[in-house]
Amino acid sequence: MVDIVHPRSAGRALEAAELLAWFDEHARELPWRAPGVSAWQILVSEFMLQQTPVARVLPIWLDWVARWPTPSATAAAGPGEVLRAWGKLGYPRRAKWLHDCAVRIAAEHDDTVPDDVETLLGLPGVGSYTARAVACFAYRRPVPVVDTNVRRVVARAVDGVAEPGSPAPVRDEAAVAALLPADDVAPRFSAALMELGALVCTARAPRCGVCPLSSCRWREAGYPASTAPARRTQRYAGTDRQVRGRLLDVLRAATGPVTRGQLDLAWTTDPAQRDRALDSLLVDGLVEQTGAGLFALCGEG
Numbered sequence: 001m002v003d004i005v006h007p008r009s010a011g012r013a014l015e016a017a018e019l020l021a022w023f024d025e026h027a028r029e030l031p032w033r034a035p036g037v038s039a040w041q042i043l044v045s046e047f048m049l050q051q052t053p054v055a056r057v058l059p060i061w062l063d064w065v066a067r068w069p070t071p072s073a074t075a076a077a078g079p080g081e082v083l084r085a086w087g088k089l090g091y092p093r094r095a096k097w098l099h100d101c102a103v104r105i106a107a108e109h110d111d112t113v114p115d116d117v118e119t120l121l122g123l124p125g126v127g128s129y130t131a132r133a134v135a136c137f138a139y140r141r142p143v144p145v146v147d148t149n150v151r152r153v154v155a156r157a158v159d160g161v162a163e164p165g166s167p168a169p170v171r172d173e174a175a176v177a178a179l180l181p182a183d184d185v186a187p188r189f190s191a192a193l194m195e196l197g198a199l200v201c202t203a204r205a206p207r208c209g210v211c212p213l214s215s216c217r218w219r220e221a222g223y224p225a226s227t228a229p230a231r232r233t234q235r236y237a238g239t240d241r242q243v244r245g246r247l248l249d250v251l252r253a254a255t256g257p258v259t260r261g262q263l264d265l266a267w268t269t270d271p272a273q274r275d276r277a278l279d280s281l282l283v284d285g286l287v288e289q290t291g292a293g294l295f296a297l298c299g300e301g
């Protein structure tokens, strides 16, 4: 952690002008931020970016929006093809929800993503974060957008603690809403806050020496240690998530339904775990069984 030279200004909330000036200079050129990107394409990026790093999302998103630029094009592709295109982004229920979302928007919203948070919240797989991110970034609504990065920056700069507490959407959104500047710059401020958390105020190694904020209560307090219980690193190898991924790989690669025997070969270490993973894929609607007892991606049975 680099030490600081900023003047103290305790008591001042996070300074919007400093953050916006930094963002003007340092914002990454991400394709979903480019002019002319549609609300649907922004919604697709938000689905993909939940729990998946930007570098892995980029190539998939670019292919995706070139292939299916609108909700109706995505809906027409069918859920199995959408799941196939999702590739190795992980957490594949997001792909199913995205297809369900496309179907609803095409059928009920004239192929146009709704622009208000309440209607967005009614769409499949759209939670508080995604609804606000789409309203803010696609439609420039001055609503608070709170992701992990934002919660961390606010915890440090405003609350003076190393890490945010457990997520509490209503409280967290109110805290960020209180920081938003005038409506016309609020969406850019929200993007800048997220970017600061992603690039500078990172979880493990905040780069305070290059931080644009002249006031940060955690820094000013001398970086008091976190009192939160240590987080366990999530492993992937050997988990049900990995087994589900292997089973889906078999189905993605197949041109039609496959036998139970073909799926069994995907994970031979622990048959009970494999059965559990397959059951969960069936329950989630990602896989379906045909009348002949074969298995296929959703919509392809």
Ligand code: SF4
Pocket (backbone or CB within 6 Å): 153, 156, 157, 200, 201, 202, 206, 207, 208, 211, 212, 213, 216, 217, 218, 219
């Ligand atoms: S906001 Fe983060 S990066 Fe900036 S000074 Fe505070 S702890 Fe450091």
